[in-house]
Amino acid sequence: GESVGLHLPTLSVQEGDNSIINCAYSNSASDYFIWYKQESGKGPQFIIDIRSNMDKRQGQRVTVLLNKTVKHLSLQIAATQPGDSAVYFCAESIQAGTALIFGKGTTLSVSS
């Protein structure tokens, strides 16, 4: 089975709302987590990452939260814009240098 998964395959929001995309992971030994955005026909684009020694990390309009107690990762997008519409993937790395393991993704649709 998959090590990383997402709670919802699709999420629809209105422009200007805040979006929260969730991800659950199963391996408590994972020490690195990363969020990607993928637009149709393109390669995934790095958004933000976080290591297991942190609970929260902020970027520009995005925040990643890590709850190691329940093995849960979330991506918060503030003031969601139509350009944020894409598929979002979370991924984890179990050991330093090993390949990332990806979930299936959440499709975010932003309507004006």
Add this chain to the structure above:
Amino acid sequence: DGGITQSPKYLFRKEGQNVTLSCEQNLNHDAMYWYRQDPGQGLRLIYYSQIVNDFQKGDIAEGYSVSREKKESFPLTVTSAQKNPTAFYLCASRILRGEQFFGPGTRLTVL
């Protein structure tokens, strides 16, 4: 410009043919990866390499082969043994324990 390039963008293969997908990076990254993505699905790992002249199988290596003769290059060959090769192929590179960056992808279609 620094980054990862993949070529070609679109590739068509006839039944029984081997085809090679190119991946080049000028980021001086040690590790390189190949993933396969099917419609509506996540990324599945085919092969990865952490240093030159060394590579490991991922979850779906059957029907694929790779080489890592240079740090900058990690070509993927889709052999005739791969029975369902139509997919979007993504190459990535990474400094160990760092961010992983992806190329633009190659869409392979079997005719």
